[in-house]
Amino acid sequence: MKRFIYNRKRILPWLIGLLLPFLPAVATAQEASSTGIGMSALEQYVVWGLMGLEVLLLIIVVILLVVIKMMSNVLFPTSEVAPSGELVEPAKPWYQKFLTQVNDAVPIEREAEVMTTHEYDGIYELDNNLPPWWTAMFYITIAFGVVYLLYFHVFSLGSLQEEEYEEEMAQAKIEVDAYLATAGNSVDETNVTFISDVGRLDDAQKMFAQKCSACHGMAGEGGVGPNLTDTYWIHGGGVKDIFRIIKNGVPEKGMIPWKSQLTPVEMQDLSSYIITLEGTEPPNAKEPQGEPYERDEELALN
């Protein structure tokens, strides 16, 4: 039996082999820390995922080794016949005593005592006690259940999934707003771009209805102010032109500057929304004013 797989010298190469896939990860981590270039979130997930898998495999291998050892009787020496001819019971090691205790199974020699009369195909049912490790786990789950119930449902100390979701979404919204507040301030008529985000365009539509429709019409068809749905523009139809007009207005012609009332991001959303109106041909459209604007396919970012 000594020749078997648990020979330490033979296990070592296996363990080293199992650890090999860790090396690239370690190398990447070192490189990241020395060059300052970090791994992307996805790369990190993959690397840590693989490492987790490795550890799991390692644990499985160790468990299998232990099982093999047990089965090979090395952990559980059987009685030997002494030179005198009598049967010598080997001293039981602590783990064997422990296993006997937690399993509480009737030893195979006394099997007949727990044999029931149920038989199928020559297989008999034994009436062993429930293994204490199993019942202990059962009681632990009951205790856990009670604690869980009290903690989450009776005293409401922890938040349930839905609340957790709401909290995280609220927190994320705070972070997004904070980001937009700082990043948004850097949006101006020199760098503004068209956005196609449906949510933001929806918000812009509401803003337009509230603040702009009095002069430009609910659908942008024009009124006191010019028609915003045709291809003619007095001040240019690029997103930067439109942004500039919304921001600074044309006070002498009755178009208010909005920079003190709207954030740069809101003005960006409005500019983009106005571009989406082009070609919608609403009823009662005001006659074109200004020059025709050639919009390129990507909705003219100039």
Ligand code: HEC
């Ligand atoms: C009080 C009336 C009024 C309101 C309110 C108003 N506008 Fe205007 N807007 C005008 C007038 C008048 C003009 C034409 C200016 C000119 O002739 O140069 C104009 C021009 C514009 C232009 C340029 C059109 C072109 O052909 O170049 C844009 C873009 C525009 N407005 C967007 C908006 C947006 C967005 C809002 C809401 C935030 C808004 N306006 C609110 C009256 C208004």
